[in-house]
Amino acid sequence: MNRILHILKRITGVFLITLFVTFLSLTSSAQAANILSMRIGQQVSSVRIVFDSDKAFNYNVFLLSDPKRLVVDAIDCQLKKNLHSDTNNLISSTRVGNLNDSDKRIVFDLKKPALIKKVFTLPPQGTQKWRLVVDLALSSERDFEAKIGTKYAISSSKTQSVSTASNEKKSSSWFSSSSSAKPQSRKKIIVLDPGHGGKDPGAIGAYGKIYEKNITLAMGKELKSQLEKKGYTVYLTRSTDIFIPLRQRVKIAQKYKADLFMSLHADSAPNRNAKGLSIYTLSETASDKEAAALAERENKVDIIGGVDFSEYSKEINDILISLSQTDCRNKSSKFASYMVSEMKKSVKIVSDTHRFAGFAVLKAPDIPSALLEMGYLSNKGEEALLKQSDYRKKLATSAAKAIDKYFSDPEIAALY
Ligand SMILES: [Zn+2]
Structure with a gap:
């Protein structure tokens, strides 16, 4: 009995190999x-x-x-x-x-x-x-x-x-004169920037006394792991509780030659009813007073950290902004709109759409960049949600979907 089985196995093996070879030759020729x-x-x-x-x-x-x-x-x-x-x-x-x-x-x-x-x-x-x-x-x-x-x-x-x-x-x-740039078959590189850190706690929760810097880091790690599973190369500007000046964060994105940069934050407001998630991209003029005030709050971090954020004069800042070519800003806006539409699907609390403000951290002239304010730590409900890893997981899943959609947008994908 064993011998018969053995012979049968061998015959089946040969048969399978023959089938496989036939299949290969069928698909590789003619078509x-x-x-x-x-x-x-x-x-x-x-x-x-x-x-x-x-x-x-x-x-x-x-x-x-x-x-x-x-x-x-x-x-x-x-x-x-x-x-x-x-x-x-x-x-x-x-x-x-x-x-x-x-x-x-x-x-x-x-x-x-x-x-x-x-x-x-x-x-x-x-x-x-x-x-x-x-x-x-x-x-x-x-x-x-x-x-x-x-x-x-x-x-x-x-x-x-x-x-x-x-x-x-x-x-x-x-074309011996053509640039030596290699065609980009590499994985897309994303730099995530968990806001604040170290001596700069960022916003502080009004009820649970949680720090923005911890929420942003937890979210950064979650999103990194989800994006890596999708095949992206992801770097965090910080993976521990350390202080990094804003300019440095931009430089990190440039050093890694990021295709996309996203800064993660959670806001706070005197009005405890204020809630909702927003996504910001760079602009010379803020889309509204609130956006301008928020940019000012986030930018102040460098002064808190003892680093003069005005290391560059206003003039140089303006030049930096204008260097951020319209093209790059359009890509940032495109990404922001994918973020808004994906976030809306899974998170009910989205109250704002895409807004514009002059965040220092978005001033990487050549990298499409956006800043995500995940919600308000000054709002009891949102503070409770942002503390939950399940909730952050849900936010990260939507963000990862938006990133996929952004990179497969015909105009963006054509560049790779
Ligand atoms: Zn912040």
Whole structure:
């Protein structure tokens, strides 16, 4: 009996292996890649086009003149549906045609001369599928004219496996002047900033005598662990009860090259009925008097800590703010709106929407940033809630969802 079982097992094993091999060869041959969608992200003088596909595919990307066009030939590729065509500063229209039975040609009409800076493929990551990324940058008419035609095409070689590294190498050999920046296939980096700490307790609960600095740290740790489970790289500006000046917090975010920075706080107000959660982004002028007063309270921390927050003159502060490009502020606002809509779903006490104020801690000129006031410690009900780890867990879950939505927003995702 045992022998029969043994033989049966062996036969089944061989059979399974055969099946598996057949399955592999079926899926790896023949089937064309499908382009599922196209996204276009715009910076000041450049445009990034991203094709999402279910598989990597080979390509030729080149420029044509009269009229100016960018051509992307997708080899052995099908389109799932019509590509949503976006116009912007650089692209006036998009057309799709059949190059032959198996290959597609996607043509972008250009409003201005441009150069192909980089073309590379990114493997699936998180919710993202395969991506072919084409970076275009505005150029002079002369530079454009010098790169016209298929002989300047950036192509994936059919024998070469389509990988980020090989294409990066290939594209930089075409454009020795192109930046050495690597395509970003890295995990998104988030820096969370638990407000206050050490000698600065922040707001003090009116009833339970709890300190804001402890609530923000507990929330920071909870959100960090939830985000790490989703595959983000997360750093805290502080993970213990220490004092860190506001400027330092911003520098920490810059040091880690954060893609997103969020400062965590809980407010207090003389009016004990005041309650609700709000999310703030940077602005030169506060959206209302309350927001201005809050910014002043939070900013004062540095003076309390013996560090002169006016280390930078008003003038330099203004320059810092203006450096925070409109682009970055728009991203912060976009993130804030995802936060508001997610928080509203799970937390009933949201009374405020997205507000604007001049928080020092949000003045990282190049990192989308927001400040979350989780609620009022001066309100009996909210103080009791914020003390509960279950409640903080719920807040963190909503915040993590908002962060996911932010990074998969077409405009934001196109940048990665
Ligand atoms: Zn605070």
